[in-house]
Amino acid sequence: MPEAAHQRLRLSAEEIYTAELTALAAGDSRPRPENWRLSPPAVVTYILGGKAADGTPISAKYVGNRRLIETAVATLATDRALLLLGLPGTAKSWVSEHLAAAISGSSQRMIQCTAGTDENQIRYSWNYALLLAKGPSYEALVKTPLTRAMEDGSIVRLEELTRMGSDVQDTLITVLSEKTLPVPELDMAIDARRGFNVIATANNRDKGVNDLSSALKRRFNVVVLPSPATLEEEVGIVVKRVREIGTNLSLPPIKPADEEMTRIVTLFRELREGRTLNGKTKLKTSSGSLSTAEAISVGVSAWASAAHFGGGVLDADSLAPNLVGAVVKDPVQDTVALQEYLESVVRTRDGWSDLYNAIREVI
Numbered sequence: 076m077p078e079a080a081h082q083r084l085r086l087s088a089e090e091i092y093t094a095e096l097t098a099l100a101a102g103d104s105r106p107r108p109e110n111w112r113l114s115p116p117a118v119v120t121y122i123l124g125g126k127a128a129d130g131t132p133i134s135a136k137y138v139g140n141r142r143l144i145e146t147a148v149a150t151l152a153t154d155r156a157l158l159l160l161g162l163p164g165t166a167k168s169w170v171s172e173h174l175a176a177a178i179s180g181s182s183q184r185m186i187q188c189t190a191g192t193d194e195n196q197i198r199y200s201w202n203y204a205l206l207l208a209k210g211p212s213y214e215a216l217v218k219t220p221l222t223r224a225m226e227d228g229s230i231v232r233l234e235e236l237t238r239m240g241s242d243v244q245d246t247l248i249t250v251l252s253e254k255t256l257p258v259p260e261l262d263m264a265i266d267a268r269r270g271f272n273v274i275a276t277a278n279n280r281d282k283g284v285n286d287l288s289s290a291l292k293r294r295f296n297v298v299v300l301p302s303p304a305t306l307e308e309e310v311g312i313v314v315k316r317v318r319e320i321g322t323n324l325s326l327p328p329i330k331p332a333d334e335e336m337t338r339i340v341t342l343f344r345e346l347r348e349g350r351t352l353n354g355k356t357k358l359k360t361s362s363g364s365l366s367t368a369e370a371i372s373v374g375v376s377a378w379a380s381a382a383h384f385g386g387g388v389l390d391a392d393s394l395a396p397n398l399v400g401a402v403v404k405d406p407v408q409d410t411v412a413l414q415e416y417l418e419s420v421v422r423t424r425d426g427w428s429d430l431y432n433a434i435r436e437v438i
Contacts (some may be wrong), residue, residue, distance in 0.1 A: 088176035095133050108152045110228035110270025111178050118177045135168020136173045138312050148298040156251050156273040160296035164366020165300040166275040171232050184220040189240040194246050211260040227269030233275040237284040237323045251294040270318035310340045317374035327382035332389035343370050359412035363404040371395045395433035
């Protein structure tokens, strides 16, 4: 099979930013918690950007309030677990991955929580062939990312914690409180090494979420990641991430499209907030979240359309079908909201007539 067939579609944070992590570690003389690859200040530099001791530039992985990231890192240096809370698209998973990469050197200890996640996927399960042949034994134990992280003294990530049923969520209480996981079948327990901790992410806006019990909430330190405060901040995030993702996907190069990214973000922010940026016109809101993450997805998809079918120029024709696909989640409610927005805002806005006509051709 050709070598290209074995290439991975997505690399982990620690693989993409190996050079930065290595440079930070080499010049990091400050105290490190046990089993941490970097000191807490170096972790913050890795997340927010700066320079390593040898002058190596460190790119910003997150654009936002420094105090929030310092609080998150300080929490992980204690025995308290960290819960990153926020609306969809506020970079919770992105920050979680990079925190794990910087602290433990690996972001791969991860459990994606869903409505179908059960206790066995959190705690442990059994190799039933060995279980039937020899009965309960340590060799028959199938460890989860959580139990492996406890043994390694590393970070485990629980993505979308509130997607999981409340009864399954509460299986974490003993681990978070006592730092041990009983295995009653073997009359033993798996004890956590120093360096072990949990980063969970959650949002409370989407449908299908399950509230955390009070007992579980008390065992997390909560850091709320806000949506980008200004249009300029959000545009900067979208432009940066679209460029990184498109390059990683080896999309054919196109002309710089910062102005089109600004139009994406402007449209999303106005439909998300139910009013134009100047506050003069009220609008119907979309049923979707229209988050920064979705704006990035629209930008990457429009890049692919422009590169392959648009002569290398990202324009209104490349944007329109991708914008409509992102906005119209409910065919009735969202179509009405988009049509009203087109007529009351896009049609009369200077320089947006091309986008008005292109979207009109799609819906």
